[in-house]
Amino acid sequence: MPALDVAGEFETIERLLKPLAHPEWARGLMDDVAVLPSRPGHDLVLTKDALVEGVHFLAGDPLDTVARKLLRVNLSDLAAKGAEPFGYLLSCFWSERCGWPEREAFAAGLAEDQARFDVALLGGDTVKTPGPASFSLTALGWAPAGRAVARAGAQAGDLVFVTGAIGDGLLGLRAARNELSLDPERIAALIDHYRAPTPRLDFAPAIREFATASVDVSDGLIADLGHVAKASGVGIALNLNVLPLSAAAQAWFDDRVDAQMSLEDLASGGDDYEIAFTAPPRHEEALRREAERQLVRLTRIGEVRAGSGLVATFDDRPVALSRSGWTHD
Amino acid sequence: MPALDVAGEFETIERLLKPLAHPEWARGLMDDVAVLPSRPGHDLVLTKDALVEGVHFLAGDPLDTVARKLLRVNLSDLAAKGAEPFGYLLSCFWSERCGWPEREAFAAGLAEDQARFDVALLGGDTVKTPGPASFSLTALGWAPAGRAVARAGAQAGDLVFVTGAIGDGLLGLRAARNELSLDPERIAALIDHYRAPTPRLDFAPAIREFATASVDVSDGLIADLGHVAKASGVGIALNLNVLPLSAAAQAWFDDRVDAQMSLEDLASGGDDYEIAFTAPPRHEEALRREAERQLVRLTRIGEVRAGSGLVATFDDRPVALSRSGWTHD
Numbered sequence: 220m221p222a223l224d225v226a227g228e229f230e231t232i233e234r235l236l237k238p239l240a241h242p243e244w245a246r247g248l249m250d251d252v253a254v255l256p257s258r259p260g261h262d263l264v265l266t267k268d269a270l271v272e273g274v275h276f277l278a279g280d281p282l283d284t285v286a287r288k289l290l291r292v293n294l295s296d297l298a299a300k301g302a303e304p305f306g307y308l309l310s311c312f313w314s315e316r317c318g319w320p321e322r323e324a325f326a327a328g329l330a331e332d333q334a335r336f337d338v339a340l341l342g343g344d345t346v347k348t349p350g351p352a353s354f355s356l357t358a359l360g361w362a363p364a365g366r367a368v369a370r371a372g373a374q375a376g377d378l379v380f381v382t383g384a385i386g387d388g389l390l391g392l393r394a395a396r397n398e399l400s401l402d403p404e405r406i407a408a409l410i411d412h413y414r415a416p417t418p419r420l421d422f423a424p425a426i427r428e429f430a431t432a433s434v435d436v437s438d439g440l441i442a443d444l445g446h447v448a449k450a451s452g453v454g455i456a457l458n459l460n461v462l463p464l465s466a467a468a469q470a471w472f473d474d475r476v477d478a479q480m481s482l483e484d485l486a487s488g489g490d491d492y493e494i495a496f497t498a499p500p501r502h503e504e505a506l507r508r509e510a511e512r513q514l515v516r517l518t519r520i521g522e523v524r525a526g527s528g529l530v531a532t533f534d535d536r537p538v539a540l541s542r543s544g545w546t547h548d
Numbered sequence: 549m550p551a552l553d554v555a556g557e558f559e560t561i562e563r564l565l566k567p568l569a570h571p572e573w574a575r576g577l578m579d580d581v582a583v584l585p586s587r588p589g590h591d592l593v594l595t596k597d598a599l600v601e602g603v604h605f606l607a608g609d610p611l612d613t614v615a616r617k618l619l620r621v622n623l624s625d626l627a628a629k630g631a632e633p634f635g636y637l638l639s640c641f642w643s644e645r646c647g648w649p650e651r652e653a654f655a656a657g658l659a660e661d662q663a664r665f666d667v668a669l670l671g672g673d674t675v676k677t678p679g680p681a682s683f684s685l686t687a688l689g690w691a692p693a694g695r696a697v698a699r700a701g702a703q704a705g706d707l708v709f710v711t712g713a714i715g716d717g718l719l720g721l722r723a724a725r726n727e728l729s730l731d732p733e734r735i736a737a738l739i740d741h742y743r744a745p746t747p748r749l750d751f752a753p754a755i756r757e758f759a760t761a762s763v764d765v766s767d768g769l770i771a772d773l774g775h776v777a778k779a780s781g782v783g784i785a786l787n788l789n790v791l792p793l794s795a796a797a798q799a800w801f802d803d804r805v806d807a808q809m810s811l812e813d814l815a816s817g818g819d820d821y822e823i824a825f826t827a828p829p830r831h832e833e834a835l836r837r838e839a840e841r842q843l844v845r846l847t848r849i850g851e852v853r854a855g856s857g858l859v860a861t862f863d864d865r866p867v868a869l870s871r872s873g874w875t876h877d
Contacts, residue, residue, distance in 0.1 A: 246698060249779055251625040251764065254696045255592040263584040263592065267637040267672045267686060274675065296580040308596040310639075310684040343596045346603065350679015355639040357596060357686040367583045369575060435580065450578055 301427025389488025630756025718817025
């Protein structure tokens with residue numbers, strides 16, 4: 220494509236993006252394409268998610284955290300499939316507010332997370348937009364041939380697990396919007412999670428080994444488990460009473476009057492980026508051992524049944540679900 | 549990621565995008581990821597380019613042609629490397645103006661070109677934006693291992709060739725903006741080229757076989773050959789007198805007073821999406837035979853020399869190049 224970002228494009232690539240490039244496969248970002256050798260015995264797993272300012276991140280968010288979120292939400296999709304990420308392609312739609320300091324911050328955020336998650340930039344492009352700053356990222360990973368876990372695959376009798384805590388995505392957004400009253404420390408932790416959630420890559424090998432079906436919690440736990448139920452042709456029962464909460468979410472929850480509605484809120488919010496998955500009971504012990512080894516919190520939150528759809532229970536009674544998941548409106 | 553396009557996202561995927569999905573690797577667009585088997589003996593070639601309304605296409609352009617252009621500019625990058633495309637991932641940033649008819653037109657444009665170029669949708673996402681409609685596409689292709697052609701590789705003594713005609717990208721934009729006075733038939737041909745250029749996929753095998761260096765003409769022939777010279781560490785001499793023109797461009801050119809400046813304009817414009825490449829003289833005959841067989845116009849436009857940089861000549865005299873290529877400002 221033409222050089223769209225005009226003066227800035229070549230300099231952005233040269234100064235900011237080249238240092239992030241894969242030393243071999245990216246061809247120095249100078250060849251319009253990336254070229255990857257095949258990896259026999261492995262499948263390539265690809266995902267592509269976009270972020271728009273004012274929709275998926277707040278207008279004031281620092282661009283280093285935006286870059287990290289962009290990378291992390293895509294890596295989260297790979298983790299949930301049991302894939303091991305190695306690289307990504309990037310499209311930046313820079314808005315008016317994206318001058319050099321903002322672009323440098325963006326690249327610094329990527330550099331930090333590249334090192335943390337051992338991935339490298341493979342290619343992409345950078346353009347100017349008269350609209351809000353927007354970014355699209357294509358993440359690539361490997362999985363042993365035929366072993367990438369799907370949403371389909373859950374069997375009646377399987378147990379349902381989730382990593383980490385649920386609800387910090389929703390509360391983090393509210394905290395970032397200054398809508399929560401909690402200790403400053405709690406608020407900071409929630410905002411951190413909203414701006415840069417942690418993809419559960421450490422747990423991806425266990426997912427690949429033991430999960431029958433898996434999804435990352437982005438639309439909301441209830442909606443995402445609903446997707447698994449639908450894709451697998453089974454029913455799923457989710458016990459809201461055992462929903463794992465972070466310390467900050469617990470502090471928020473302790474001040475609520477309506478426990479059931481609060482838990483339903485947290486399980487309907489999105490942006491958690493934990494992995495929800497199903498596995499046969501015989502693997503529970505191995506999963507718990509692996510979780511302990513990786514310092515990952517693992518909670519059994521339900522079970523798979525014959526039938527269809529998702530039923531959430533509170534105090535052993537089914538809850539009438541009013542919302543199917545997260546929306547940005 | 550959360551369901552951003554809210555009401556519209558699921559329906560857009562279900563009704564419009566699923567029919568475009570690869571029957572196996574896209575997992576029905578329901579699994580957040582695409583999963584590709586490895587292809588032993590082949591490299592995967594990837595490219596990612598974006599289009600923004602008002603920057604890379606005009607606000608009034610029908611969305612079926614926008615979709616086709618989006619796909620084609622990416623396929624053009626693969627063709628220039630000698631790669632054979634098989635699929636793509638897509639991010640749609642729908643603006644306010646993108647209602648159902650516009651989305652349907654977009655999908656119809658993709659469907660038409662998928663069939664023409666034998667590629668399938670692998671995944672991606674769709675979101676709403678308060679800004680201009682924008683699209684990002686990641687195209688994937690195969691090349692025999694180690695055979696994807698680079699910008700680097702041109703050798704002193706090589707000849708320089710270009711497929712098709714140069715300048716229709718620039719004149720097409722002017723025609724679409726109603727800035728040209730030519731026969732309506734010529735105008736229509738130029739607008740067609742601007743809206744849906746033809747990626748030279750038929751010629752990709754010949755490029756792979758014979759080219760030492762190659763690039764698709766997107767920034768402008770002069771700028772793109774300059775990239776080849778730089779990446780290859782050689783000089784390139786371009787003869788403007790033999791610049792291949794379409795019938796429409798020839799008609800425009802015949803009305804010009806300053807032949808040299810007009811040719812320089814055409815060679816500095818972008819959006820041509822032809823392949824400019826270098827090859828040793830001993831392959832010229834085989835290249836011409838292959839071009840004839842594929843009904844592709846092939847023109848020898850220059851030669852590679854020791855040294856550096858690009859020199860354009862007109863009537864055997866060097867031209868002082870005032871512009872390095874296409875910009876969108």
